[in-house]
Amino acid sequence: MIGQSYDCARIRPVERSGLLSVRPGRLPVLGIGAALLLLTACQETGGQGGSSAQGAPSAPPQGVTAVILHPHPVPVVTELPGRVTAFQTAEVRPQVGGVIRDRLFTEGQPVTAGQPLYQIDPASYQAALNSAIAAQQKAEAATASAQLTVNRYQPLAKEKAVSQQDLDTAIATLRQGQADVAAAKANVETARINLEYTKVRSPISGRTGRSSVTPGALVTAGQTTSMVTVTQLDPIYVDVTQPSSALLGLRRDLAAGRIQGAAAGQAEVRLVLEDGREYDRPGTLQFSEVTVDQTTSSVTLRAVFPNPDGLLMPGMYVREKLRQATDPNAFLVPQQAVSRNSHGQAIVQVIKADGSAEARPVTTDRTQGSKWVVTDGLSDGDRVVVEGLQKIRPGVKLAATDLTEEQFDQRAVAALPSSTQPAR
Known part of the structure; x- marks a missing residue:
């Protein structure tokens, strides 16, 4: 028997009257001791093969890109629809x-x-x-x-x-x-x-x-x-309507100290024209109505804009970006970093100290350019994943490339077509 090889897969030990027998026709009749020795060797061999399969090396860390976020003073900008109104109109008789x-x-x-x-x-x-x-x-x-x-x-x-x-x-x-x-x-x-x-x-x-x-x-x-x-067109008025509920919420935030109000006469206003372009001359908020329209539950706000070129004409539909206050501790998060969970809640992937990612719920207030203004859920210095979100798995370590907010913005500008890049 020594020196011979046997196919362990063909050995079928069965218990028959307390004796171990082998299926006939496959192996020569062996002694009980030799058979037991052969079975033990096969079992040891099989056990080593199983442990080898279970001990496979773990996957390497996944490469992602993260932005290190810090709070910034962010203006509270409200975008409202409005109409252009002449500064003065005289009907000559x-x-x-x-x-x-x-x-x-x-x-x-x-x-x-x-x-x-x-x-x-x-x-x-x-x-x-x-x-x-x-x-x-x-x-x-x-x-x-x-x-x-x-x-x-x-x-x-x-x-x-x-x-x-x-x-x-x-x-x-x-x-x-x-x-x-x-x-x-x-x-x-x-x-x-x-x-x-x-x-x-x-x-x-x-x-x-x-x-x-x-x-x-x-x-x-x-x-x-x-x-x-x-009709006098320079300067010119733009009248917009703001829901009274939004105005009440703004005043509550001002009273609670969560935001800082704009000084009187210094509320900056920007316009978006009907073709989607932004008007290049800012205006100022002149006054707000003291009564609420009963039919629309809104308040009329009037801003005045310079109009030396006559681009703004009475009756034109515009959208007005009104800077009514400033949030001193808001975070600007790139939009691609924000997703939604099954409950519809906004979440971001934050890299923890051990290198894994944590899905953290955040509160998104509004957009500013290509970023979300996040007012709750983040802390100073958080590393938020902006590229490679599809590589994140529970418990998987991440090899993150950290960027500052300025570096990320520069990369975003460099990725734009040359025709759309801002002039230097």
Whole structure:
């Protein structure tokens, strides 16, 4: 038997009447001692093979990229829909009646305050002024004659050369003449004003709209239809509505000290235009309504923006980014680092001290650019996985490449197409 090899897989030990036997036809009949020795050797061999399979080396650490986060003062920005409103609007109407002789402006072009827009035929008003001037001169002449009479009667009355009644009459005539002169002067001024009104002037500086009248048209004083509308576009207003519930929440956070309010007159406002681009000139919040609209439960906020190029036009729909306060201890987490669990709660993978990852729930308040503003769930110095999330398994060690927030931002900018990278 020594020196021979046997196939252990073919040996089937069975218990039969207390004796160990081997399936016939496979191996020669062996002694009981030899059979036991052979079975023991096979069992030892099988045991060593099992322990070898179970003792396989563990997987190497998985490579991921993490960002080391720190709290930052983050502005509390509210994005609200709104409409552009003109800073000033003037509907030009005639103050005297007549026929339009000339239009003195080009439609759609800017005009200045006091610039003539229309010329109404002034002939009748010039004649009225001349008549008023003549009436004034007549009254002044009569008054001068009455004054001479009074001057002559006063010494004669002292000498009893004329009666006191004659003197009193002369004085009354003088005073009546002086009143006539004053009335004549007023009539002259009125005629002069009406003549001036034949030049229809712009009451404000701005841009003209369409003219509703043409030369030859008859207009009347106080008519309901305006001749043209002048709109001031620089600066310009943007009116937005904010839900009263959001305003209450903001005030609660301010009162609790969780955020810091913007100083009066310094609340910065940005605009996003209808095509998705951001308006390049910031505005300031001017005022907030003191009442809530009962139909919409919202409060109207008004901001003023510079508009030298006339890009903003009344009636345009915009979205306003209103900076109402500042959160002094918020975290900016890249959006790709935030996922959702089965309950819909936002989570991030934070690398622990032993090198494994921990799924930590966080509170996301809003987005700022390509990052989430996280207000709860993170601590200063936390390492949050941003690349390689699919490699994370429970208990698996991670080989993390740590980046600062600045380094991550630089990498993100470098990955953008050259046409979209910010100018340096």
